[in-house]
Amino acid sequence: MDEDNTVGIVKLVSKEGDIFPLSIEIAKLSNLVVTTLGEEEEHDTDDEDGNNVEIPLSNVRSSVLEKVVQYCVHYSKEPMTPITTPLQTLDMAKIVQKWYADFVDVDQVMMFELVTAANFMDIKPLLDLTCLAVSFYIKGKSADEIRRIFNISNESVSQQDAVITEMSEGADEEVV
Amino acid sequence: MEHLPDETLKHIFRYSDPRTLLSCVRSCTRFRTVLDDDDGMWRYSCGKHSDLSVGASFREKAFIGTVLREIKQSQGMGGRENIILSCLSTELIRRITQHYIVPFMNNGPDHPRMTFDVRGDALRYALDILEPHMVQKLESALLISLRASIHGNGDYPRVIDDDMRLVEEIQRNRIIGHMLLESQSHHSQRDLFKAMLREAIMRESSDDIVFRALASRIANRAGVVKMTDGVMTNIGYGVFMILANLLWRPMLMHKDMLRFEAREFEYSSIDLWNDIPPTIIQQDPQCLLGPFTVYHCVIVPGQIEVSAAKLGLCNLYNRQFSSDDLITYG
Numbered sequence: 001m002d003e004d005n006t007v008g009i010v011k012l013v014s015k016e017g018d019i020f021p022l023s024i025e026i027a028k029l030s031n032l033v034v035t036t037l038g039e040e041e042e043h044d045t046d047d048e049d050g051n052n053v054e055i056p057l058s059n060v061r062s063s064v065l066e067k068v069v070q071y072c073v074h075y076s077k078e079p080m081t082p083i084t085t086p087l088q089t090l091d092m093a094k095i096v097q098k099w100y101a102d103f104v105d106v107d108q109v110m111m112f113e114l115v116t117a118a119n120f121m122d123i124k125p126l127l128d129l130t131c132l133a134v135s136f137y138i139k140g141k142s143a144d145e146i147r148r149i150f151n152i153s154n155e156s157v158s159q160q161d162a163v164i165t166e167m168s169e170g171a172d173e174e175v176v
Numbered sequence: 177m178e179h180l181p182d183e184t185l186k187h188i189f190r191y192s193d194p195r196t197l198l199s200c201v202r203s204c205t206r207f208r209t210v211l212d213d214d215d216g217m218w219r220y221s222c223g224k225h226s227d228l229s230v231g232a233s234f235r236e237k238a239f240i241g242t243v244l245r246e247i248k249q250s251q252g253m254g255g256r257e258n259i260i261l262s263c264l265s266t267e268l269i270r271r272i273t274q275h276y277i278v279p280f281m282n283n284g285p286d287h288p289r290m291t292f293d294v295r296g297d298a299l300r301y302a303l304d305i306l307e308p309h310m311v312q313k314l315e316s317a318l319l320i321s322l323r324a325s326i327h328g329n330g331d332y333p334r335v336i337d338d339d340m341r342l343v344e345e346i347q348r349n350r351i352i353g354h355m356l357l358e359s360q361s362h363h364s365q366r367d368l369f370k371a372m373l374r375e376a377i378m379r380e381s382s383d384d385i386v387f388r389a390l391a392s393r394i395a396n397r398a399g400v401v402k403m404t405d406g407v408m409t410n411i412g413y414g415v416f417m418i419l420a421n422l423l424w425r426p427m428l429m430h431k432d433m434l435r436f437e438a439r440e441f442e443y444s445s446i447d448l449w450n451d452i453p454p455t456i457i458q459q460d461p462q463c464l465l466g467p468f469t470v471y472h473c474v475i476v477p478g479q480i481e482v483s484a485a486k487l488g489l490c491n492l493y494n495r496q497f498s499s500d501d502l503i504t505y506g
Contacts, residue, residue: 087191112180115180115184116184119183131191134188135188135191138188138199142199150185
């Protein structure tokens with residue numbers, strides 16, 4: 001927030017109302033920022049540098065937005081290695097640089113909020129990274145755990161189970 | 177937590193291995209046990225024979241194809257599960273497409289000697305699940321791969337040593353394809369088929385005759401269906417070209433190589449074959465030559481369905497055929 005008076009700054013406003021100033025050049029990693037700034041220009045704002053542009057991110061908490069800003073700033077210095085599929089390794093630090101691997105070494109709540117924020121702010125490399133982290137997180141988990149993680153309803157499970165059991169009986173004979 | 181958007185779920189699944197993907201869907205968790213057993217996976221996905229030289233990676237993808245078909249049957253359970261199924265299907269299809277097409281394009285290091293069988297399986301699985309607009313992409317990749325093979329860069333460098341013969345064969349295919357396009361009636365298709373057989377009988381050994389007949393039959397049927405529709409669609413033509421290339425190209429191969437490609441057949445009454453004299457379609461488990469894969473193709477407007485037609489052609493292959501036998505096909 002000490003960059004408040006710097007030329008070429010955009011102010012990202014969190015759900016709690018906290019302001020995170022960020023240079024426009026760096027903030028343009030977010031397509032949401034790009035789009036918003038474009039709209040501001042169309043409306044012929046007084047400040048061509050965008051100093052007064054505030055972008056409300058009403059569904060991004062301050063702690064998450066702080067991480068997003070960290071990501072963007074670091075990305076401007078050391079762009080993340082693009083994640084390509086199929087993955088050649090399950091070691092995150094071998095897929096992307098260590099800083100990025102450490103960046104997503106967070107708890108589940110933060111991880112999913114980062115996914116949501118990356119998606120909302122349309123920051124593709126961050127979305128790639130966080131989705132990769134989630135895919136690693138769910139690896140090896142049971143169906144029930146995964147359903148819980150993704151908040152998949154268990155409604156009608158008994159009905160489903162009946163259908164599945166019926167399907168399984170036929171298919172299992174083929175497997176063996 | 178809030179529901180992740182579908183697109184984000186798909187994004188996550190892009191990085192997930194097949195085991196995890198299967199775990200996401202209750203109805204598919206049982207498939208995980210198959211993944212644990214390579215032999216089991218092979219049996220499940222590719223039939224009874226386990227002696228074909230295909231890699232574990234292909235087996236996995238073939239297995240995924242099998243799972244996909246079951247997923248389709250599983251849909252309709254409602255709610256979020258359907259979204260997951262949809263994401264899972266999309267992701268598996270993407271993987272299969274990528275897996276199938278890339279090696280075809282490259283004949284690459286991972287599949288330096290991708291066999292004709294593998295390509296056939298790829299076709300079978302892919303066409304069964306791919307969206308029609310993706311078929312042409314697969315077809316192009318297949319053709320590139322086949323041409324590479326024919327030119328000695330791929331599977332069969334030893335047996336393709338006569339460029340003139342290759343040119344002749346390609347020219348023949350082109351002419352036949354043109355004739356199919358130009359044909360206006362079922363009758364002319366049948367005449368064409370007979371003519372092709374006669375030509376084959378004159379030119380080739382009895383072994384080749386059999387396969388030419390089969391290829392012709394398939395091509396003929398595909399053509400007939402398209403003509404019935406009155407429109408030669410790109411998809412229809414693509415399927416024809418795939419079939420033609422799949423089934424004509426092996427005829428250039430040495431008999432031993434054909435044997436290498438052998439796969440199981442069993443008689444099916446699928447309409448494509450139901451007018452082949454039953455007397456020559458008998459299963460023989462002792463058959464030394466082993467089985468062969470031929471593909472059954474049904475084209476209806478807006479939909480393609482290709483599935484393996486299993487026939488007792490191993491017996492057919494062993495028999496001493498006369499030209500009269502074959503002519504009765506048409």
